[in-house]
Amino acid sequence: MTAGLVVMQLLNGLVLGVIYTLITVGLTIVLGMLNVINFAHGAVYALGAYFAFSFASLLGNWSGSFWVAVILAPVAVALVGVVIEMTLLRRMYDLVHEYQILLTFGIMLVIQELIIMVWGPIGKSVPMPPQLATVLDFGVFAFPLYRVFLIVFIALVCFGIWLLIEKTSYGAIIRAGIDNRDMVNCLGIDIYKAFTIVFAFGVGLAGLAGALALPMRGAQPLMGDTILTLAFVVLVIGGMGSFAGAILGGLLVGVVESMMILFWPQGTMISIFAAMALVILIWPKGLLGYR
Amino acid sequence: MIEAALGKKKPLADREIWILAGLLLFLPFVLPYQSLPSEILIYALGAVSFNILMGFTGLLSFGQGALFGAGAYMTGLIMVNLGWHPLLALLCACLIGAVTAFLVGYFSIRQVGIYFVMLTLAFNQLAFFIVYQWKGLTGGDDGLLEVPRPDLTLFPGVEIPIQTNFQFFLFVWVVFILAFIVIRRIINSPFGRILVAVKENPERATAVGYNIKHYKLAAFVISGFFTGLAGGLYALFMKMVPITAVELFTSTDFIIMSLLGGLGSLYGPILGAIIVKIASEILSEIWARWLFVLGLTFIVFVLFMRGGVWGLLTAIRDKRRAARLVEEKRQ
Amino acid sequence: MKKGWRKLGLVALAVLLSLGLVLPAAAEDKVVIGVLGAFSGPYASLGEDSVRGASYAVEEVGGKVLGKPLEAMFIDTEVKPGAAARKVREAADSKGVKFFHGCVSSGVALAVSQAAKEKKAIFYTSVGADAVTGDKCNRYTFRWSVPTFGAVEQTVRPLVKKFPEAKRWYTITPDYVFGHSLLNNALNVFKEHGVEHVGNDMHPIGHSEFSSFITKAMAAKADFVVFFNFGKDTINALKQANNFGLTKKAKILVAWSSGLRDLEEIGPEFCEGVYFGCQFWHDVDAPLTKKLCEVWKKKYNRLPSYPEASQYLHTKLEIMAIEKAGTTDTEAVIKVLEGFKYDGLTGPEEVQAFDHQTRKNYYLLLAKAKKDIKGPGDNATVVSYGISTIPQEKSDCKMQ
Secondary structure, eight states, rough: OOOHHHHHHHHHHHHHHHHHHHHHHHHHHHHHHHHHOOOTTHHHHHHHHHHHHHHHHHHHHTTTTTHHHHHHHHHHHHHHHHHHHHGGGGGGGSSSSHHHHHHHHHHHHHHHHHHHHHHOOSOOOOOOOGGGOEEEEOOSSSEEEHHHHHHHHHHHHHHHHHHHHHHSSHHHHHHHHHHHHHHHHTOOOOHHHHHHHHHHHHHHHHHHHHHHHHHHOOBOOTTHHHHHHHHHHHHHHTTTTTTHHHHHHHHHHHHHHHHHHHHOGGGGGHHHHHHHHHHHHTTTOOOSOOO | HHHHHOOOOOOOOOOOHHHHHHHHHTTTHSSSSSHHEEEEEEHHHHHHHHHHIIITOOOOOOOOOHHHHHHHHHHHHIIIIIIOOOHHHHHHHHHHHHHHHHHHHHHTSSOOOOHHHHHHHHHHHEEEEEEEHHHHHHGGOOOOOOOOHHHHHHHHTEEOOSSOOOOOOHHHHHHHHEEEEEEEHHHSSHHHHHHHHHHHOOHHHHHHEEEEEHHHHHHHHHHHHHHHHHHHHHHHHTTTOGGGGHHHHHHHHHHHHHHOOOTTTSHHHHHHHHHHHHHHHHHHHHTHHHHHHHHHHHHHHHHHTTEEEEEEEHHHHHHEEEHHHHHHHHO | OOOHHHHHHHHHHHHHHHHHSSSSSOOOOOOEEEEOOOOTTTTTTTHOOOOOOOHHHHHTTEEEEEEEEEEEEEOOOTTOOOHHHHHHHHHHHHHHEEEEEESSSSSHHHHHHHHHHTTOOOEOOOOOOGGGGTTTOEEEEEEEEHHHHHHHHHHHHHHHHHHHOOOOEEEESSSOOOOOOHHHHHHHHHEEEEEEEEEEEEEOOOOOOOOOHHHHHHHOOSSSSEEOOOTTTHHHHHHHHHHHHEEEEEEEEEEEEHHHHHHHHHOOHTTTTTTEEOOSSSSSOHHHHHHHHHHHHHHHOOOHHHHHHHHHHHHHHHHHHHHHHHHHHHHHHHHHHHTOEEEEEEEEEEEOOOOOOOEEEEEEEEEOOOOGGGGGTTTTEEEEEEOOOGGGGOOOOOOO
């Protein structure tokens, strides 16, 4: 157990953490605005990874292929989100939330099976983008440059989202919609169009996470399942509807998971859930939640 | 629908129970599968138990797998290590189901709505990982193998065989009908009506003086009792306890069956279990991607047929009855 | 109310009855071999391999055995012990199937083995856990593949001998029965050769984060890192090993692999210089394998994979045994199989009578760099191979 190893695990924890954060931010925005828990969130994360794979494969050996894929994949997932919201989800807004959850659950099954039908059941992978394929050697430990990039990039994305929500008029609509949906409607803003955009944006973020994780972990049809549960844990810990909570919760879960691998690998998941139970007991609304 | 069920009929004199029992008894004769009928009833029990939570109390619990698994492992472990009477092992399954439900419920009920749903899901996953890691006890990924299924000794000298598929089916059938009678009693009682009130209008129920959290927890415990029973039966049925018993998929199986069959009605989930089990058995032989069909069907039902198949059938029946009344009025 | 109920009951009955008529009736006098494969779930591709391998074995004998029609029935195990055991029992009860083979995962195989024994049906498998022909052995279960003992003997031991200067070995193990078996067998080899086992990491199956284990191995200054994983875990592990630069700092052995299929899927960039152990390799001096390669070239324009080959052989063995016994009575077929000598996919092979384990070769391969690959299938060179099975005195198998 060297200092280098611990530092490396902390960094790994940050990497996991930012991925969880990105996914959960999408989940929490959708939850806050539409009051829908998107059970299909893990499935769209997987979809993002698969779209990125396909785009990267189409573009072939060109060195920029991965980057184009990382841009296109979330857009494709967002489009899928638009379709889902407009054809299916929209019909459910008047019902109790349980039915919306059930609907997204059904959508999750369909997406997962579609993934297997289109891309086959074997996993897919892409090589690391050549620009970031080096390993930084710190002597006491080594760390792939790509993972550092992930931390920085996702941090920037989160900053961008924060700017969007806090500083722009679109963001104001979202914040108002979370607070009081009907009032926003009364003010003449097409709340239903806002819903579509927000849902697409939320799943697009998950798709982005999947695409970014692709060189690191590859793509498997059921990769969304564990991620979904973890996203829920992050949501509970961080607080529902809270953007800052998603960040804090995501990083916390990522670091806990990573450190537990050093000390008690088999107990990793159990520790995470135990942490979740603890948070519920002491801070029922999550660490930063306000709902 | 609720009005019809709220009558104070004595269970054994009640036609409905006899008809149900009779129909279910037909299953092994009608299906070309030997072991499927038992499995259908076991899952039906799990689905009906889930419906106590969702259909009647409005609690969408993704944690039924943990309860089912608890019952299954408890019975399995008792049979493998202690060799007790199967009925005693089943009783322990019920108890562990109720205890687990109490624990899960206690944490989860602190929140409402979607928060509650997520917590139950997370707890189910926790149960799964505990079972997975505690290999010495549960066999982990391989499952608990070689669970014995001895014949039932009711009195000294009276042994009831439950070895063949049909014999075991009869045993499950008896247990199921008895459990169903009890559940029906509970649902039809004033307690059951309060549960419905909690679902439909929790603010009003609180205003009238009911402690909602207690009623929700009670519903959880009752559901856990019977789900644990279903799990125990499953262990005896399979003669092993696979880790899939505690998986999230088991929770979602019950949810799917209840929705497709009909939430909010006692008989709906039974119908749902029959339909889903038979369909998945047939479909999985034809197309490996049959989950896709299931998912689509599920979406269609959630969108357009929330009453499930039972809801559809009763709607047809009501329409025809109304048409008949109109006819009679005219004459 | 009463009328409505009666009608409802009649409708339900009619539906169920019609289902019973529509579904196929039980088999007449034909021999059915139940092929257990993974058609859904995480290893779903292997199901199709079962179909190709088993179907060809049936085709090879013209679809007949002992003059009766022969049929392969494909059963989806869903890689779940519960589902597989139930389906096996169902097939035995409803359709009278007495011959099964397949399974990808040891856990599933153990459950199926129990079910097959209950129904007195023969079960041939190629999973890895020692217990299948060890302490959980039974008269009805046979195994073709070499279990973990043999795998380790034919990969770790030759490498320990070949690289005497590599004194520090690190292991990464999937946390289940199969993984533990591999590890324990390796530990014995390490002890015998005075090699230092500098660390081990257990991980749950399907775990995709190997970064910490890899870094721990590098921090421990391991000369050799052994991965005891399987399937996509191996793929993830090797990719990340590459990402973290492990491949430059230590030698790597993947003790259990699917051979060519894995090498192609992972890709030569990530496999170069890595040692792989496998049950089957197409480029060996066995007439049966050469013939299979020719057939596959004609049918599918490629080489057969290990899953396809093993399922082919399972089916073929069951057919051969039935023919030789002259009957489908399982007791007679078991007697034929015990001690059965035949020309197998790795050369001459023999089924041991005391534990139903097959004596066959296990191969140690060294993956080639991309530039050295001259054509499809040329992904690796065979470094060594041999037969290693647990002798009767040391075996945990007490056959009932």
